[in-house]
Amino acid sequence: MGYGVMRFSIYRYNPETDQAPYMQDYELETAPEMMLLDALEQLKVQDETLSFRRSCGEGVCGSDGVNINGRNGLACITALSSLTEPVEIRPMPGMPVIRDLIIDMAQFYHQYRSVKPYLIVHDPEPEVEFKQTPEERERLDGLYECILCGCCSMSCPSFWWNPDYFRGPAALLQAWRFLADSRDQATAERLEALDGTYRLFRCHTIMNCADVCPKGLNPTQAIGNIKKMMLTQLT
Amino acid sequence: MGDASVISGGFMSAITSSLRRRRFDSLVIGAGGGGLRAALQLARADATVAVVSKVFPTRSHTVAAQGGMNAALANVLPDNWHWHMYDTVKGSDYLGDQDAIEYMCRAASHLVVELEHIGVPFSRLDDGSIYQRPFGGQSQNFGGVQAARTCAAADRTGHAILHSLYQQNIRARTHFFDEYFALDFIKDDQGYILGALVLEIATGEPLLIEAKTTLLATGGVGQLFATNTNARINTGDGLAMSLRAGIPVQDMEFFQFHPTGIAGRGMLITEGARGEGGYLVNKDGERFMERYAPNAKDLASRDVVSRAIYMEVRDGRGCGPEGSYVHLKLDHLGSDVIKKRLPGIRETIKTFLGIDPINEVIPVYPTAHYTMGGIPTNRFGQVVMPIKKGAEEAVPGLYAAGECACVSVHGANRLGGNSLLDIVVFGRAAGNHIIEYLKEVRQHRPVDNESVEQAMARFLRWDARAQVEGQEETVDALRRSLQQVMEKYCGVFRDDTILTQGVEKVREIEARFQNVVLRDQSKCFNTARIEALELENLIDLGLATVISALARKESRGAHSRIDYPERDDLAWMKHSLYFKEEQRLEYKPVRTQPLTVDSFPPKKRVY
Numbered sequence: 001m002g003y004g005v006m007r008f009s010i011y012r013y014n015p016e017t018d019q020a021p022y023m024q025d026y027e028l029e030t031a032p033e034m035m036l037l038d039a040l041e042q043l044k045v046q047d048e049t050l051s052f053r054r055s056c057g058e059g060v061c062g063s064d065g066v067n068i069n070g071r072n073g074l075a076c077i078t079a080l081s082s083l084t085e086p087v088e089i090r091p092m093p094g095m096p097v098i099r100d101l102i103i104d105m106a107q108f109y110h111q112y113r114s115v116k117p118y119l120i121v122h123d124p125e126p127e128v129e130f131k132q133t134p135e136e137r138e139r140l141d142g143l144y145e146c147i148l149c150g151c152c153s154m155s156c157p158s159f160w161w162n163p164d165y166f167r168g169p170a171a172l173l174q175a176w177r178f179l180a181d182s183r184d185q186a187t188a189e190r191l192e193a194l195d196g197t198y199r200l201f202r203c204h205t206i207m208n209c210a211d212v213c214p215k216g217l218n219p220t221q222a223i224g225n226i227k228k229m230m231l232t233q234l235t
Numbered sequence: 236m237g238d239a240s241v242i243s244g245g246f247m248s249a250i251t252s253s254l255r256r257r258r259f260d261s262l263v264i265g266a267g268g269g270g271l272r273a274a275l276q277l278a279r280a281d282a283t284v285a286v287v288s289k290v291f292p293t294r295s296h297t298v299a300a301q302g303g304m305n306a307a308l309a310n311v312l313p314d315n316w317h318w319h320m321y322d323t324v325k326g327s328d329y330l331g332d333q334d335a336i337e338y339m340c341r342a343a344s345h346l347v348v349e350l351e352h353i354g355v356p357f358s359r360l361d362d363g364s365i366y367q368r369p370f371g372g373q374s375q376n377f378g379g380v381q382a383a384r385t386c387a388a389a390d391r392t393g394h395a396i397l398h399s400l401y402q403q404n405i406r407a408r409t410h411f412f413d414e415y416f417a418l419d420f421i422k423d424d425q426g427y428i429l430g431a432l433v434l435e436i437a438t439g440e441p442l443l444i445e446a447k448t449t450l451l452a453t454g455g456v457g458q459l460f461a462t463n464t465n466a467r468i469n470t471g472d473g474l475a476m477s478l479r480a481g482i483p484v485q486d487m488e489f490f491q492f493h494p495t496g497i498a499g500r501g502m503l504i505t506e507g508a509r510g511e512g513g514y515l516v517n518k519d520g521e522r523f524m525e526r527y528a529p530n531a532k533d534l535a536s537r538d539v540v541s542r543a544i545y546m547e548v549r550d551g552r553g554c555g556p557e558g559s560y561v562h563l564k565l566d567h568l569g570s571d572v573i574k575k576r577l578p579g580i581r582e583t584i585k586t587f588l589g590i591d592p593i594n595e596v597i598p599v600y601p602t603a604h605y606t607m608g609g610i611p612t613n614r615f616g617q618v619v620m621p622i623k624k625g626a627e628e629a630v631p632g633l634y635a636a637g638e639c640a641c642v643s644v645h646g647a648n649r650l651g652g653n654s655l656l657d658i659v660v661f662g663r664a665a666g667n668h669i670i671e672y673l674k675e676v677r678q679h680r681p682v683d684n685e686s687v688e689q690a691m692a693r694f695l696r697w698d699a700r701a702q703v704e705g706q707e708e709t710v711d712a713l714r715r716s717l718q719q720v721m722e723k724y725c726g727v728f729r730d731d732t733i734l735t736q737g738v739e740k741v742r743e744i745e746a747r748f749q750n751v752v753l754r755d756q757s758k759c760f761n762t763a764r765i766e767a768l769e770l771e772n773l774i775d776l777g778l779a780t781v782i783s784a785l786a787r788k789e790s791r792g793a794h795s796r797i798d799y800p801e802r803d804d805l806a807w808m809k810h811s812l813y814f815k816e817e818q819r820l821e822y823k824p825v826r827t828q829p830l831t832v833d834s835f836p837p838k839k840r841v842y
Contacts (some may be wrong), residue, residue, distance in 0.1 A: 137359045
């Protein structure tokens with residue numbers, strides 16, 4: 001597989017012209033080292049109207065999250081050789097589709113902003129850097145690398161059902177990134193802001209998020225850490 | 236390239252009068268590190284600021300910067316800003332402006348600390364201070380032993396900085412216009428820049444953003460070349476907007492080829508890999524950099540290392556079945572160093588080559604990477620050009636920062652670790668100058684309708700280009716042609732014959748562009764339309780680059796002429812300025828006088 005002519009079935013929808021979405025079949029001559037993004041770009045040469053987001057092409061900008069054979073991932077680092085045919089490509093589920101593979105991520109970004117994803121320090125700042133031991137810094141590994149592609153939140157049933165109330169795995173990973181940062185001084189307010197039925201506790205440890213994360217991060221574990229911290233700090 | 240005549244005057248004024256409009260004190264175009272650092276400065280000063288970006292901010296190309304940001308913190312080895320300044324002047328092959336370089340190197344330590352304070356997760360040393368690694372072209376004591384000046388967050392420093400800057404802008408409540416594409420400036424007959432016409436990509440609707448100041452932070456133009464380390468979005472949009480507005484671009488002949496892109500693919504392998512102890516070998520297993528740079532070896536400047544790789548391959552000592560690349564060796568560093576300091580490139584190498592650098596060598600080749608040239612600015616970020624009173628006159632209301640600008644702190648060759656520094660230093664400097672400007676200029680000047688109509692005409696022209704009789708061109712095919720021409724005729728080594736052909740070929744492409752058709756005429760998130768607009772920008776910048784390169788008859792930094800192998804300070808220690816109108820060149824002197832210290836006079840550049 002992933003060599004010679006490959007078959008693709010791609011979700012198409014242009015609100016200006018289409019009454020309803022449909023799947024369109026394509027065929028493409030492929031080469032062994034090709035990634036899915038290469039294939040999409042070549043298909044766009046055949047059919048200029050096929051629309052998707054992309055930028056860096058190497059898995060660091062987070063633009064090209066799509067649903068590939070039922071699983072969310074980044075097109076640019078998904079090797080064609082790893083895919084069964086016909087390769088079914090859809091927009092990531094759970095958010096409104098703008099066009100073809102492009103979804104409206106406003107809700108996702110809103111949840112991200114809601115967790116105050118920035119370092120909060122109340123004390124005056126020293127003239128030099130805050131000291132942080134290598135061990136303290138290591139606690140941020142597996143957290144700061146998030147690229148906001150949305151693969152996790154868009155594969156989370158709890159986020160599908162409650163995108164307006166549940167923060168979702170991506171935002172909660174960032175909440176933990178700042179709770180875990182030895183420099184941050186807003187622990188209590190961060191935890192209080194996540195208390196309640198929905199924002200944090202809609203996570204039912206289904207673990208789709210950790211399963212699909214293209215960067216190998218583990219939001220479920222971060223959520224568990226927040227819950228543990230709440231138990232020790234808010235009680 | 237206009238055929239605005241197809242749209243009647245009455246129709247056009249109806250369109251401009253019904254345009255949606257927004258008003259801000261300041262407009263920032265581009266949401267990479269430079270734009271976001273400026274926006275943060277402005278938002279914190281209570282100016283209203285709109286950031287327009289064609290991608291969601293954290294998708295900007297700053298995110299891909301790996302190795303780090305230079306600052307003489309002296310956390311690992313002795314260091315001071317003056318040594319950093321010397322290295323940068325030397326690295327620039329004496330084409331850098333020494334006032335701006337002094338300003339940048341002096342500001343560096345303070346600004347790294349400031350980034351740390353806003354949350355950037357820098358790697359740490361045992362004493363808790365910021366981790367620093369050696370990088371190319373760094374020395375102690377004005378050309379002495381290797382320095383360790385590059386502050387790093389593993390090998391994801393750009394990602395760490397961009398996300399932190401975006402996060403702080405959320406906190407500062409900056410207005411973001413995500414996925415809006417900037418089309419053209421709006422200016423009046425006095426030459427004031429009054430904002431820009433932008434396109435909302437999701438709806439296909441134009442929007443006029445009026446602003447007292449406009450800052451360009453749109454990045455470089457790596458997509459000029461077939462194989463490059465850059466994101467698809469790096470199409471030089473701000474540079475081309477400036478050219479169309481009559482503003483020149485400076486020093487475009489200097490394009491950096493990074494020594495270690497993955498051969499044939501282009502993905503960047505950070506210089507930090509060599510900073511951590513990696514080195515290059517040819518097919519005989521020889522550590523060949525020892526011959527080209529006996530002292531600095533693999534940590535010579537990028538232009539030097541790239542030429543060395545090119546010559547090894549040319550002389551038959553390349554690796555692989557076709558002898559077409561060299562090897563970067565990291566397999567002696569041990570898995571701890573690679574996992575801790577270079578996790579990002581390990582991931583990339585595993586993904587794209589299916590090998591693990593802990594155990595295997597990496598095929599690398601010089602790859603188009605960085606635009607040293609750009610929109611001419613002074614050290615306050617003001618765009619400057621010859622208007623009436625010399626070459627340094629400010630264009631009122633217009634600023635530029637980062638890779639799209641040419642201050643010039645990089646001159647003919649940028650040092651690794653100086654680009655993240657550049658964006659933060661001059662993003663902030665521009666923000667500060669804008670704050671002062673806003674104190675003087677309290678009111679929005681009236682918008683000139685003619686200027687709006689011109690911008691609209693260029694945009695609407697694509698509606699009329701669903702078909703052209705005769706030879707139809709496609710955006711994709713033409714972009715590929717341009718990229719191949721640039722790679723072949725304007726690469727690491729150049730000469731008169733090659734460049735003359737290059738100019739002709741890019742002019743042919745410019746002519747063929749008239750026949751490009753846009754088959755997708757829809758409005759909703761039409762990425763084909765965006766790619767067409769980007770191609771138009773690329774072509775202008777391709778011309779600027781080859782024409783500037785043909786004219787410069789010397790070898791300096793990244794511009795290596797086989798027919799003029801020496802640097803010629805007498806004739807050529809000057810900046811080139813390319814104007815779109817008549818495709819002509821002018822020159823202006825290098826600013827050799829620093830702010831407070833003695834000038835570093837040009838001398839032979841050895842590593």
